[in-house]
Amino acid sequence: DTAVSQTPKYLVTQMGNDKSIKCEQNLGHDTMYWYKQDSKKFLKIMFSYNNKELIINETVPNRFSPKSPDKAHLNLHINSLELGDSAVYFCASSQGTGVSSEQYFGPGTRLTVT
């Protein structure tokens, strides 16, 4: 029973392409997140949705567009991919937005842009 799942696990594509990463959680949580982990393992939040509404939008190029069709899904679409987009992208979810809410992470999607 996978709590937070992401597809695909690996994604290799060329510069300029458009790609999507999907995330689903079966925990009944109402808040979902996207994080980017660079080659040095530095993790930074990109977006957060609560009940399908965007609540955190960090300084991310507008080539990145999250979409939340329902509470259980948060997809990330990336237009015009660049070399610097190569990273591991993690989806996470939590119940509520309290400061002590535990976030559950997916296994990650390793994106390689060539």
Add this chain to the structure above:
Amino acid sequence: GNSVTQMEGPVTLSEEAFLTINCTYTATGYPSLFWYVQYPGEGLQLLLKATKADDKGSNKGFEATYRKETTSFHLEKGSVQVSDSAVYFCAFTGGTDKLIFGTGTRLQVFP
């Protein structure tokens, strides 16, 4: 601004050695503090947390105490195992649900 500072890795230890990974934070308000662990090829898992000053989080033999006076949340384990080899992330939330992560510390334990 809000930030987390962790000791640089890798930390290399022999099995059964004592582990300390230092973490200090800069935050406004009263953050909750977390340690997450990332095993090779996997996502992050919550290892332990503390939500107020002097709280001690503990799990799987790991411990960390929320020290408000020194703004620290150092991770310790008395006797590490090879299976503890992973990257450890200190993190906090302050006022929102946005997790601020440290840069991660890689732990390598050899038999």
